[in-house]
Amino acid sequence: MDYKSIQVPGACYADFCLIPVGTGSPSVSTEVAEVQKLLKASGLKYTMHSAGTTVEGNWDEVFKVIGQAHTLVHSRGVARVQSSMRVGTRTDKKQTPEDKVRKVEEILAREQQ
Amino acid sequence: MDYKSIQVPGACYADFCLIPVGTGSPSVSTEVAEVQKLLKASGLKYTMHSAGTTVEGNWDEVFKVIGQAHTLVHSRGVARVQSSMRVGTRTDKKQTPEDKVRKVEEILAREQQ
Amino acid sequence: MDYKSIQVPGACYADFCLIPVGTGSPSVSTEVAEVQKLLKASGLKYTMHSAGTTVEGNWDEVFKVIGQAHTLVHSRGVARVQSSMRVGTRTDKKQTPEDKVRKVEEILAREQQ
Amino acid sequence: MDYKSIQVPGACYADFCLIPVGTGSPSVSTEVAEVQKLLKASGLKYTMHSAGTTVEGNWDEVFKVIGQAHTLVHSRGVARVQSSMRVGTRTDKKQTPEDKVRKVEEILAREQQ
Numbered sequence: 126m127d128y129k130s131i132q133v134p135g136a137c138y139a140d141f142c143l144i145p146v147g148t149g150s151p152s153v154s155t156e157v158a159e160v161q162k163l164l165k166a167s168g169l170k171y172t173m174h175s176a177g178t179t180v181e182g183n184w185d186e187v188f189k190v191i192g193q194a195h196t197l198v199h200s201r202g203v204a205r206v207q208s209s210m211r212v213g214t215r216t217d218k219k220q221t222p223e224d225k226v227r228k229v230e231e232i233l234a235r236e237q238q
Numbered sequence: 239m240d241y242k243s244i245q246v247p248g249a250c251y252a253d254f255c256l257i258p259v260g261t262g263s264p265s266v267s268t269e270v271a272e273v274q275k276l277l278k279a280s281g282l283k284y285t286m287h288s289a290g291t292t293v294e295g296n297w298d299e300v301f302k303v304i305g306q307a308h309t310l311v312h313s314r315g316v317a318r319v320q321s322s323m324r325v326g327t328r329t330d331k332k333q334t335p336e337d338k339v340r341k342v343e344e345i346l347a348r349e350q351q
Numbered sequence: 352m353d354y355k356s357i358q359v360p361g362a363c364y365a366d367f368c369l370i371p372v373g374t375g376s377p378s379v380s381t382e383v384a385e386v387q388k389l390l391k392a393s394g395l396k397y398t399m400h401s402a403g404t405t406v407e408g409n410w411d412e413v414f415k416v417i418g419q420a421h422t423l424v425h426s427r428g429v430a431r432v433q434s435s436m437r438v439g440t441r442t443d444k445k446q447t448p449e450d451k452v453r454k455v456e457e458i459l460a461r462e463q464q
Numbered sequence: 465m466d467y468k469s470i471q472v473p474g475a476c477y478a479d480f481c482l483i484p485v486g487t488g489s490p491s492v493s494t495e496v497a498e499v500q501k502l503l504k505a506s507g508l509k510y511t512m513h514s515a516g517t518t519v520e521g522n523w524d525e526v527f528k529v530i531g532q533a534h535t536l537v538h539s540r541g542v543a544r545v546q547s548s549m550r551v552g553t554r555t556d557k558k559q560t561p562e563d564k565v566r567k568v569e570e571i572l573a574r575e576q577q
Contacts, residue, residue, distance in 0.1 A: 126501075128501070128502050128505035128506070128532070128536075129505070131502070131532040131535050131536055131539075132531075132532070132535055133527075133528055133531025133532060133534070133535060134531055134534050134535055134538070137531075137534070138288075138289065140255075140288075140289030140290065142253075142324050142433075142435075144370055144372060144433055145372075146370060146371075146372070146374075146377050146379065147374055147375060147376045147377035147378070148372075148373055148375070149373060149374070149375035150373045151328060151330050151372050151373035151430040151431035152373070153372065154338070154341040154342050154345060155345060157342050158342045158345040158346050158349075161342060161346060162346070162349075162465075162467070163467050163470070166465075166467035166468070167467070172287070172288065173339060173342065174285070174287045174292070174335075174339070175251075175253075175285065175292055175335030175336070175338045175339050176251065176253030176290070176292045176324055176326075176335070177253065177289070177324065179287070179288055179289045184527075184531045184534075185527075185528075185531075188472075188523075188524075188527035188531075189472055189524075191551075192471075192472025192473055192476075192523045192524075192527075193467070193470040193471070193472060195472070195473050195476070195523075195551075195553045196470050196471055196472060196473055197467075197470055199473070199553065199555050200470075204377040204554060204555050204556035205377035205552070205553070205554045205555075205556065206552070206553050206554075207368075207370055207550065207551070207552045208549075208550070208551045208552075209322075209324050209368075209435035209548075209549070209550050209551075210547075210548070210549040210550075210551060211255050211289055211290065211322055211546065211547070211548055211549075212530075212534075212546070212547045212548075212549060213289075213544070213545070213546045213547075214534045214538065214544070214545050215264065215543060215544045215545075216538050216543050216544075217264050217543035217544065221288075222287075222288030222289070223288070225267070225288045226286060226287070226288050228267040229267050229270050229271045229274060229286065232267060232268060232271040233271050233274060233275070236271075236275075239388075241388070241389050241392035241393070241419070241423075242392070244389070244419040244422050244423055244426075245418075245419070245422055246414075246415055246418025246419060246421070246422060247418055247421050247422055247425070250418075250421070255546075255548075257483055257485060257546055258485075259483060259484075259485070259487075259490050259492065260487055260488060260489045260490035260491070261485075261486055261488070262486060262487070262488035263486045264485050264486035264543040264544035265486070266485065275352075275354070276354050276357070279352075279354035279355070280354070297414075297418045297421075298414075298415075298418075301359075301410075301411075301414035301418075302359055302411075304438075305358075305359025305360055305363075305410045305411075305414075306354070306357040306358070306359060308359070308360050308363070308410075308438075308440045309357050309358055309359060309360055310354075310357055312360070312440065312442050313357075317441060317442050317443035317490040318439070318440070318441045318442075318443065318490035319439070319440050319441075320437065320438070320439045320481075320483055321436075321437070321438045321439075322435075322436070322437055322438075322481075322548035323434075323435070323436040323437075323438060324433065324434070324435050324436075325417075325421075325433070325434045325435075325436060326431070326432070326433045326434075327421045327425065327431070327432050328430060328431045328432075329425050329430050329431075330430035330431065364514075364515065366481075366514075366515030366516065368479075368550050377554065377556050380564070380567040380568050380571060381571060383568050384568045384571040384572050384575075387568060387572060388572070388575075398513070398514065399565060399568065400511070400513045400518070400561075400565070401477075401479075401511065401518055401561030401562070401564045401565050402477065402479030402516070402518045402550055402552075402561070403479065403515070403550065405513070405514055405515045435548075435550055437481050437515055437516065437548050439515075441490060443490050447514075448513075448514030448515070449514070451493070451514045452512060452513070452514050454493040455493050455496050455497045455500060455512065458493060458494060458497040459497050459500060459501070462497075462501075
């Protein structure tokens with residue numbers, strides 16, 4: 126197989142939680158706020174929730190902005206940065222984050238009737 | 239050290255994404271809906287978002303309900319279930335999911351002024 | 352459905368990476384070493400690798416020891432602890448970590464022939 | 465700030481666990497074997513363990529190969545692919561996976577003396 130010619134997926138979502146390691150403070154809100162500003166400037170669609178941020182878009186763009194987020198936090202003097210991520214790709218249909226939540230809510234609503 | 243006497247943390251949050259493996263369908267919304275009903279019955283505080291569900295509470299109760307979620311999906315004929323989780327504990331202060339989001343939003347709002 | 356009567360799974364594996372947040376040092380090896388001693392004392396089967404530790408056993412025992420790991424790190428003055436985890440359960444067969452690696456290696460070896 | 469000019473980190477490690485969703489079989493070893501062949505062809509350093517695979521290298525290269533892994537599994541007729549990942553970057557020193565494990569083992573060995 127010609128592995129080199131395999132393309133990355135067109136679209137994906139990545140839900141990530143970035144943690145600055147060794148900052149001397151248990152709070153991470155300052156770094157999280159900085160990352161939100163980076164995401165806003167990227168033009169990609171993103172949603173912050175209490176345990177991370179979900180970014181959607183082209184695979185290369187999504188992982189570029191998460192890489193930039195690591196570099197941004199490093200540039201604030203943080204020597205180590207760790208992210209945990211969930212990444213999903215689908216070929217059967219396009220599904221926005223809102224679609225995913227709505228579908229579950231519709232199933233639950235139908236059962237209530 | 240007397241490791242046996244170490245207690246689990248009182249409070250925690252766990253943000254988890256449960257995936258039924260080998261169901262024959264790329265859709266997971268039916269299983270996710272079932273888990274939401276289990277979480278509602280548990281009485282624990284939980285918030286669903288597009289990439290998972292965040293549950294808060296006493297460590298033992300949180301991991302009991304996630305274990306029950308695995309068993310519930312198994313009981314629907316799914317032989318394998320995989321969850322990815324982010325778990326956090328703090329001793330310096332109590333912080334609800336809403337507090338965490340609000341703190342970041344306040345930092346961003348202050349910078350806009 | 353009687354959700355309260357649902358049991359947690361008998362067996363599971365949890366692969367976890369524990370991060371002390373706010374320690375003032377980018378190194379986590381001291382905390383990781385402490386957790387390895389806790390795991391050894393627990394009697395559960397565990398395997399450390401460069402990106403985490405895989406623990407196997409009864410659901411309640413696995414999540415008790417991970418909870419104890421959080422408490423242990425807190426007891427060393429770390430106010431915030433974050434773990435990322437992958438948790439798997441199966442009902443179709445018992446499979447040790449070694450089985451999983453061996454099965455993939457056998458597939459690869461057969462293809463080499 | 466000129467966010468656009470921010471570079472992604474030079475080096476990183478990503479520990480990932482890729483799950484084909486909806487295949488009709490609880491086994492994932494065939495897909496995992498295919499991904500191992502892709503990783504071998506990439507020339508990047510990688511280590512398989514029972515709960516995932518750790519890849520090291522340049523940020524762009526690491527996330528390109530994980531993207532190719534998703535595409536590769538999709539090309540086998542799997543409509544949905546989900547990966548959970550742990551990603552780390554450091555600016556204070558270069559540390560191989562072997563260094564990380566050795567450092568913990570050295571701490572434990574010293575304490576045994």
